[in-house]
Amino acid sequence: MSDDYLSRIGVLIRDARRHKNLTQAELATSLRTSQSAVARIEQGKQNLTLETLARIGEALDTEVVTVAAATPTNLRIEGGRKLSGAIDVRTSKNAAVACLCAALLNKGRTTLRNLARIEEVNRITEVLDSIGVKTRWLPGTSDLEITPTGEHVTLDTMDEAAARRTRTILMFLGPLLHEFDEFKLPNAGGCDLGERTVEPHLQALKNWGLDVVASHGYYHATVDRSVSPTRAVVLTERGDTVTENALFAAARYDGTTTIRNASPNYMVQDLCFFLQELGVEIEGIGSTTLTVKGVPQINKDVEYHPSEDPIEAMSLVAAAIVTQSEITINRVPIEFMEMELAQLELMGFTYEMTPEYTSCNGRTRLVDLTTKPGPLHAPKDKIHPMPFPGLNIDNLPFFAVIAAIAEGSTTIHDWVYDNRAIYLIDLNALGAKVQLMDPHRVLIEGPTRWRPAEVMCPPALRPGVVILLGMLAAPGVSVLRNTYVINRGYEELASRLNAIGAKIETFRDI
Numbered sequence: 001m002s003d004d005y006l007s008r009i010g011v012l013i014r015d016a017r018r019h020k021n022l023t024q025a026e027l028a029t030s031l032r033t034s035q036s037a038v039a040r041i042e043q044g045k046q047n048l049t050l051e052t053l054a055r056i057g058e059a060l061d062t063e064v065v066t067v068a069a070a071t072p073t074n075l076r077i078e079g080g081r082k083l084s085g086a087i088d089v090r091t092s093k094n095a096a097v098a099c100l101c102a103a104l105l106n107k108g109r110t111t112l113r114n115l116a117r118i119e120e121v122n123r124i125t126e127v128l129d130s131i132g133v134k135t136r137w138l139p140g141t142s143d144l145e146i147t148p149t150g151e152h153v154t155l156d157t158m159d160e161a162a163a164r165r166t167r168t169i170l171m172f173l174g175p176l177l178h179e180f181d182e183f184k185l186p187n188a189g190g191c192d193l194g195e196r197t198v199e200p201h202l203q204a205l206k207n208w209g210l211d212v213v214a215s216h217g218y219y220h221a222t223v224d225r226s227v228s229p230t231r232a233v234v235l236t237e238r239g240d241t242v243t244e245n246a247l248f249a250a251a252r253y254d255g256t257t258t259i260r261n262a263s264p265n266y267m268v269q270d271l272c273f274f275l276q277e278l279g280v281e282i283e284g285i286g287s288t289t290l291t292v293k294g295v296p297q298i299n300k301d302v303e304y305h306p307s308e309d310p311i312e313a314m315s316l317v318a319a320a321i322v323t324q325s326e327i328t329i330n331r332v333p334i335e336f337m338e339m340e341l342a343q344l345e346l347m348g349f350t351y352e353m354t355p356e357y358t359s360c361n362g363r364t365r366l367v368d369l370t371t372k373p374g375p376l377h378a379p380k381d382k383i384h385p386m387p388f389p390g391l392n393i394d395n396l397p398f399f400a401v402i403a404a405i406a407e408g409s410t411t412i413h414d415w416v417y418d419n420r421a422i423y424l425i426d427l428n429a430l431g432a433k434v435q436l437m438d439p440h441r442v443l444i445e446g447p448t449r450w451r452p453a454e455v456m457c458p459p460a461l462r463p464g465v466v467i468l469l470g471m472l473a474a475p476g477v478s479v480l481r482n483t484y485v486i487n488r489g490y491e492e493l494a495s496r497l498n499a500i501g502a503k504i505e506t507f508r509d510i
């Protein structure tokens with residue numbers, strides 16, 4: 001490589017690292033090299049092998065320096081087509097990750113049936129495999145078998161690159177506090193949505209003696225076995241994964257725990273159902289107070305079917321609305337879509353539903369929903385999320401693309417994430433009129449005269465899909481670049497949409 005080329009790559013790497021808020025030392029740790037080597041690379045003073053470039057690309061989650069098989073996936077979308085036919089909602093990412101972490105509580109074999117085959121699950125199975133928990137897709141199925149191979153997991157061999165690409169690693173704290181008096185985990189990653197809190201997890205787990213110090217890119221955890229919950233554990237945020245961590249701790253605690261301000265959301269319910277299969281007694285599922293009678297040692301061969309994804313259901317409803325299509329969306333977990341549908345009805349949306357039937361977990365209620373195309377108008381009031389049974393925060397971004405086709409102005413207020421609403425202005429490249437009022441509120445003027453565009457996928461899952469849906473609406477050929485984040489949460493989304501009439505081609509650079 002010429003020196004000039006090396007310094008250009010160096011600048012790209014430096015910029016991508018800063019964008020990820022990593023220090024040179026933190027990047028060096030994930031590359032298993034020294035801070036001075038990273039400094040030399042960024043100054044263009046270090047010869048780079050293709051393998052090193054690929055590893056840097058992975059660590060920074062950027063296409064800039066990615067090569068070979070790790071090149072980014074792009075989508076070419078021929079928009080303006082109507083969709084028709086039927087599509088099934090797959091099982092949810094968020095229940096999958098909760099159950100995968102819960103499998104760490106079990107010394108027996110766990111089989112998770114019909115799991116979504118998505119990148120988020122792949123990252124966690126990579127982490128599990130690297131610490132001595134064997135994972136295996138049963139041939140010809142989407143059933144994942146998880147078997148511990150020793151008395152304890154081996155954290156020293158953890159695939160840190162995989163761990164750092166997901167926030168889920170934070171949910172290893174709860175299961176691992178039962179295994180070790182002292183351990184360390186790499187810091188959590190995931191979608192770039194601004195700062196996301198960790199403190200509520202640590203406050204919750206303190207009740208079981210866990211103390212965590214974060215330094216140099218790791219959580220250093222110690223467990224004081226003399227500490228156990230003496231009164232109700234009150235969560236300082238009604239977070240989904242916080243509640244899950246508290247449940248992991250309570251599940252193998254030799255006693256009964258009451259968890260207050262628990263999230264009653266869909267993935268927490270799925271986790272509770274799975275923990276019940278493991279023999280843990282839980283009362284109050286679906287409410288904000290959970291009472292858990294733990295089982296100190298769990299060694300059971302169990303299977304569990306996580307339920308269908310309300311966020312995918314909402315994504316598909318939005319796809320139908322923006323393409324003005326009549327489609328049937330099968331297996332919609334209706335309890336977790338009621339607010340969204342009520343909000344859509346306020347905007348003039350109509351649909352039909354079948355009677356309810358039960359998901360394979362035996363608990364979650366499903367319907368098949370048929371969308372009816374028709375004109376939509378802006379709602380009178382702002383649209384905002386609330387903890388379940390409110391409108392799901394992960395479904396909020398889809399209202400942006402829906403508001404863009406509705407007549408009038410819609411305000412969307414995302415109080416939850418510091419950095420998610422901002423990605424919605426990428427819809428403007430497709431002709432939408434989305435104005436960022438402040439970091440948490442956007443104002444959308446509809447209807448939109450869509451036009452095709454080439455857009456870099458935002459580094460966040462739901463906004464990425466929102467842009468994709470805008471492209472489905474826009475007549476002409478659009479390109480969405482670097483879509484890893486979409487694959488983090490949706491299984492084969494492009495080909496499944498193609499099966500109902502979309503025209504989306506997947507291609508890679510280089």
Ligand SMILES: CC(=O)N[C@H]1[C@@H](OP(=O)(O)OP(=O)(O)OC[C@H]2O[C@@H](n3ccc(=O)[nH]c3=O)[C@H](O)[C@@H]2O)O[C@H](CO)[C@@H](O)[C@@H]1O
Nearest residue numbers: 094097195196197237238239240241242267393394416417
């Ligand atoms: C794997 C998984 O299940 N991920 C979901 C989970 O992430 P997770 O449970 O990790 O969500 P976070 O803990 O990051 O919470 C999201 C944001 O909401 C804020 N917050 C949360 C609760 C609360 O009572 N008050 C409050 O202010 C947090 O400070 C944070 O900024 O919940 C998020 C919010 O529903 C969803 O977007 C994620 O898809």
Ligand SMILES: C=C(OP(=O)(O)O)C(=O)O
Nearest residue numbers: 167190191394461462489
């Ligand atoms: C924010 C999301 O997920 P995660 O918690 O995995 O980042 C999401 O599913 O939209």
